[in-house]
Amino acid sequence: MSNFDFEIIGRSLGYLFFEGMRFTLTLTFLAAIGGVILGTGLAIIRLSGGRVLSAVAAGYVNLVRALPLVLVIFWFYFLVPYLGQWLTGSSRPIHVGGFASALITFIVFEAAYFSEIMRAGIASIPRGQAAAGLALGLTPLQSMRYVILPQVFRIMLPVLLTQTIVLFQDTSLVYVLSITDFLGAASKIAQRDGRLVEMYSFAALVYFIVSFAASRGVQRLRALIAVPR
Amino acid sequence: MSSTAEPVIRIEHVTKSYTSGMPVLRDVSLTVARGEVVVVCGPSGSGKSTLIKCVNALEPIQQGRITVDGEQVGGKGVNLPRLRARVGMVFQHFELFPHMRVLDNLCLAQCKVLGRSRQEAESRSEALLDRVGLKAFAGKHPGQLSGGQQQRVAIARALAMDPVVMLFDEATSALDPEMVSEVLDVMVELARSGMTMMVVTHEMGFARKVAHRVVFMDQGEVVEDSPTTVFFEGAQSPRARQFLSKILTY
Numbered sequence A: 001m002s003n004f005d006f007e008i009i010g011r012s013l014g015y016l017f018f019e020g021m022r023f024t025l026t027l028t029f030l031a032a033i034g035g036v037i038l039g040t041g042l043a044i045i046r047l048s049g050g051r052v053l054s055a056v057a058a059g060y061v062n063l064v065r066a067l068p069l070v071l072v073i074f075w076f077y078f079l080v081p082y083l084g085q086w087l088t089g090s091s092r093p094i095h096v097g098g099f100a101s102a103l104i105t106f107i108v109f110e111a112a113y114f115s116e117i118m119r120a121g122i123a124s125i126p127r128g129q130a131a132a133g134l135a136l137g138l139t140p141l142q143s144m145r146y147v148i149l150p151q152v153f154r155i156m157l158p159v160l161l162t163q164t165i166v167l168f169q170d171t172s173l174v175y176v177l178s179i180t181d182f183l184g185a186a187s188k189i190a191q192r193d194g195r196l197v198e199m200y201s202f203a204a205l206v207y208f209i210v211s212f213a214a215s216r217g218v219q220r221l222r223a224l225i226a227v228p229r
Numbered sequence B: 001m002s003s004t005a006e007p008v009i010r011i012e013h014v015t016k017s018y019t020s021g022m023p024v025l026r027d028v029s030l031t032v033a034r035g036e037v038v039v040v041c042g043p044s045g046s047g048k049s050t051l052i053k054c055v056n057a058l059e060p061i062q063q064g065r066i067t068v069d070g071e072q073v074g075g076k077g078v079n080l081p082r083l084r085a086r087v088g089m090v091f092q093h094f095e096l097f098p099h100m101r102v103l104d105n106l107c108l109a110q111c112k113v114l115g116r117s118r119q120e121a122e123s124r125s126e127a128l129l130d131r132v133g134l135k136a137f138a139g140k141h142p143g144q145l146s147g148g149q150q151q152r153v154a155i156a157r158a159l160a161m162d163p164v165v166m167l168f169d170e171a172t173s174a175l176d177p178e179m180v181s182e183v184l185d186v187m188v189e190l191a192r193s194g195m196t197m198m199v200v201t202h203e204m205g206f207a208r209k210v211a212h213r214v215v216f217m218d219q220g221e222v223v224e225d226s227p228t229t230v231f232f233e234g235a236q237s238p239r240a241r242q243f244l245s246k247i248l249t250y
């Protein structure tokens, strides 16, 4: 491990990106979508559900935010097969792949953060907007769907995307399940060929470039959508 | 269910308080007959906005009864969205939906609540925009319109639901002075076309011109409810007289 070997990187690019990065991006994308949907539901329940329901939703958000992500990943990986068994009533624990398990974990985890973002967004819309929707005869859910949420997404898009960048970095934690995400792929090659410095440096560089470029993109977007109401 | 004799709005002995506070409406009774224009005025905090919000159940009441076109507001088995759809409401701050074009502001509830086809909703919307003089603005967003134009769009949006009554809550008081008259003109035209209207306003010129009755409220109570000429020529209660002298002399 005396001299820095660039060639090892070049030779493993295909594996790193087509296996590893594809997994990472797919997981990030699907978890972000699922997290936003579940988080939006939680936010709506907290703001307009009954007392019991909103307390449950608040408890969920606070619980998840108080747990280390790695723990949740582990916990889910070992628990989900039994949960599935219980739900489907099958006689043995069902088989859940690493991807499905990781995806569920990140959706459940990120939903707590997205729900806080959405809650702030919904609260920022003047109350008169919902009243106008209701006065026109929309149901509370229709008013949420057609009047409030479209405005919230517009206002909160940069924050949601910034949270998604954090999620992109956090997905690397699935390495604890020996899953071949981008970091997992780099790690496997590093172990196999004894090229730890090269591979981990390269992985760090890639995470940095992707996150940095995405953040700059979000800043551009923020300027673009900052139109007066 | 509804006959011409039955008032469009019947408010009977309504008492309302916001969460754990003093009542802001006390034993309020008031009717608005079909085709009638009733102006409601009174000092700030007297409960005018609250009263108007109770009529379409944007605020719940604790005691009393409100019926709209024969249906009890908040009554058992009454479809609240359907009932609200028949009550047009115009807000002080317009409350147009800023993310939608003017045309879509008018079409949304027509399609979602009344189940009109997009095509039908659009042609009705265009006719109404024409009526308030804003046909050319159908494709614009509310933020591109002046306050007066926005409020006229808001009136058209409410009319698009074919309401049996229109409620106005200080529809001109957030406007720059030069835009007040363009909105009042639309309201006057509406009143003269026979629309039933309950109008919270301090525009006494409007009241004199088209109101059949003026209701004066103070501290959550209806203090005076008189035909317009009677109200202006000799308001009975000292409080109403004092209020009038204040807003008319300045």
Ligand SMILES: Nc1ncnc2c1ncn2[C@@H]1O[C@H](COP(=O)(O)OP(=O)(O)OP(=O)(O)O)[C@@H](O)[C@H]1O
Residues within 6 Å of the ligand: B018, B019, B024, B042, B043, B044, B045, B046, B047, B048, B049, B050, B051
């Ligand atoms: N959402 C609310 N929660 C608690 N109290 C409220 C609420 N809205 C109004 N109030 C109170 O109820 C009373 C009546 O208010 P309301 O807005 O109906 O008066 P108003 O006659 O419309 O006054 P203005 O001319 O200033 O619009 C006031 O004392 C006000 O502080």
Ligand SMILES: [Mg+2]
Residues within 6 Å of the ligand: B048, B049, B050, B169, B170
């Ligand atoms: Mg008011």
